Amino acid sequence: MKANEVLNHHHLKRTSCREGIIDVVMSSDEALSEAEIRDRLQGCYDRTTFYRSFKTLEENKIIHKIIVDNNLVKYAFDSSALSSLGHAHFHCVECNSVRCLNTVALEKASLPQDYEYAQAEILIRGTCNKCKKQHSKP
Amino acid sequence: MKANEVLNHHHLKRTSCREGIIDVVMSSDEALSEAEIRDRLQGCYDRTTFYRSFKTLEENKIIHKIIVDNNLVKYAFDSSALSSLGHAHFHCVECNSVRCLNTVALEKASLPQDYEYAQAEILIRGTCNKCKKQHSKP
DNA sequence: TTTCAAATGCAACAGCGTTGCAAAAGTAGA
DNA sequence: TCTACTTTTGCAACGCTGTTGCATTTGAAA
Numbered sequence: 001m002k003a004n005e006v007l008n009h010h011h012l013k014r015t016s017c018r019e020g021i022i023d024v025v026m027s028s029d030e031a032l033s034e035a036e037i038r039d040r041l042q043g044c045y046d047r048t049t050f051y052r053s054f055k056t057l058e059e060n061k062i063i064h065k066i067i068v069d070n071n072l073v074k075y076a077f078d079s080s081a082l083s084s085l086g087h088a089h090f091h092c093v094e095c096n097s098v099r100c101l102n103t104v105a106l107e108k109a110s111l112p113q114d115y116e117y118a119q120a121e122i123l124i125r126g127t128c129n130k131c132k133k134q135h136s137k138p
Numbered sequence: 139m140k141a142n143e144v145l146n147h148h149h150l151k152r153t154s155c156r157e158g159i160i161d162v163v164m165s166s167d168e169a170l171s172e173a174e175i176r177d178r179l180q181g182c183y184d185r186t187t188f189y190r191s192f193k194t195l196e197e198n199k200i201i202h203k204i205i206v207d208n209n210l211v212k213y214a215f216d217s218s219a220l221s222s223l224g225h226a227h228f229h230c231v232e233c234n235s236v237r238c239l240n241t242v243a244l245e246k247a248s249l250p251q252d253y254e255y256a257q258a259e260i261l262i263r264g265t266c267n268k269c270k271k272q273h274s275k276p
Numbered sequence: 277t278t279t280c281a282a283a284t285g286c287a288a289c290a291g292c293g294t295t296g297c298a299a300a301a302g303t304a305g306a
Numbered sequence: 307t308c309t310a311c312t313t314t315t316g317c318a319a320c321g322c323t324g325t326t327g328c329a330t331t332t333g334a335a336a
Contacts, residue, residue, distance in 0.1 A: 013333055015283065034323085046285050051324060053283090067208050071293080071322080090253065101249070111239070114267035115228065121261045129252035151302055153314065172292090184316045189293060191314090209292080209324080 010060045017045045017053050022062065022077075031066050031074035031089070031098040066098055068123065074098045087121060092128035099128075148198045155183045155191050160200065160215075169204050169212035169227070169236040204236055206261065212236045225259060230266035237266075 003022035007014045020041045025032060032040075034050060045053075054075060057063045066074045068091050079100070088101040101124070111117055141160035145152045158179045163170060170178075172188060183191075192213060195201045204212045206229050217238070226239040239262070249255055 013282065015333075017284080047323090048286080048325080049284055056283095067205060070205050070208055070211050073208050073323085090249065093256065099250075111228065111262070111264070112237075112267070114270055116265040116270055117262060118231065118264040120263070122258060123261075124249070124255060124258045126249070126256040127254040129250070132252055132254055151313065153302075155315080185292090186294080186317080187315055194314095211292090 006062055010062060012056065012060060015053075017041075017049050018057065020044070021050075021053055021057065021075075025063055025075055025077045028077075029099070031076040031100070033072065033074050037075065066123075068096070068098055072096065076100055089121075089123050090128070091123055091125050092131055093125050094127055094131040097128055097130075144200055148200060150194065150198065153191075155187050156195065158182070159188075159191055159195065159213075163201055163213055163215045166215075167237070169214040169238070171210065171212050175213065204261075206234070206236055210234065214238055227259075227261050228266070229261055229263050230269055231263050232265055232269040235266055235268075 003019040003026070004014050006022055007018060012018065021037055024037050024040045034054070038045070038050065054063070054065070058065055058075075061078050063075045064078045064087070066076060066089050068074060068089075076098075090099045090101050092098075101122075141157040141164070142152050144160055145156060150156065159175055162175050162178045172185075172192070176183070176185075176188065192201070192203070196203055196213075199216050201213045202216045202225070204214060204227050206212060206227075214236075228237045228239050230236075239260075
């Protein structure tokens with residue numbers, strides 16, 4: 001599926017900024033920060049436009065935002081398999097890369113009485129395979 | 139346990155800012171933002187001092203930071219029962235209150251091959267008991 | 277092609293968090 | 307209790323993220 005098809009499907013105007021963001025995010029196997037996406041689009045587009053595009057794309061569930069730390073926000077293509085149980089992400093604390101996981105399940109949450117469950121976010125921290133390999137090398 | 143005992147136990151200087159933060163956070167049943175803590179201390183102390191104190195207290199595992207959204211950070215007293223499995227928090231999307239949970243368990247995470255697990259954070263969103271009651275009232 | 281709503285770029289702004297440095301406070305020893 | 311030294315604090319300044327208002331441009335429907 002191509003970027004313009006995605007936009008059409010959601011009845012959104014096909015602007016080059018939106019198409020660019022979708023292209024970049026779709027073709028990446030890991031979540032990307034605003035700066036990384038901007039770099040890959042060769043610095044076109046105003047920062048404002050970027051944020052507004054992110055917002056629109058997020059509201060339409062085309063991408064989703066991952067807050068790793070209060071100063072590290074990344075975006076990933078929404079593979080629509082977002083279960084109602086929630087979405088899980090892996091954050092490598094060494095290279096700061098972030099990946100979506102679909103292999104983690106949350107045990108049915110037992111909340112305090114009279115609390116209503118809506119959605120959960122799971123962030124697992126650790127070391128990714130690339131950084132682990134680096135350790136074994138000299 | 140009182141604030142000054144906590145500081146002594148961690149071999150930290152007993153300054154009024156640190157004691158104030160610990161007092162406020164210890165006596166609250168929900169996590170508090172920097173602004174909320176500052177208000178309860180009647181606006182004494184510079185913002186810089188606050189951040190540095192938070193950092194020190196966090197490094198010494200006296201309090202912990204909860205990142206709810208990239209623009210909503212809260213702090214809670216560290217009840218030391220932070221299991222290695224990770225810590226869970228509940229975020230009420232209506233009143234923005236945040237509470238620590240100890241009733242949620244993460245199913246042993248099955249990560250991709252060669253990934254190393256370190257720690258997990260779980261954020262459950264929904265409606266708290268107070269906001270739910272509000273709904274039934276006229 | 278024309279028209280009009282929607283998206284963009286620009287400027288300005290607010291808030292969070294950090295850093296460097298001089299002044300103040302806490303602590304340990306005499 | 308006083309002294310000396312290290313740590314913490316307050317202030318000023320800065321960078322970064324994200325937002326808003328407004329004029330201009332663009333996309334798409336008629």
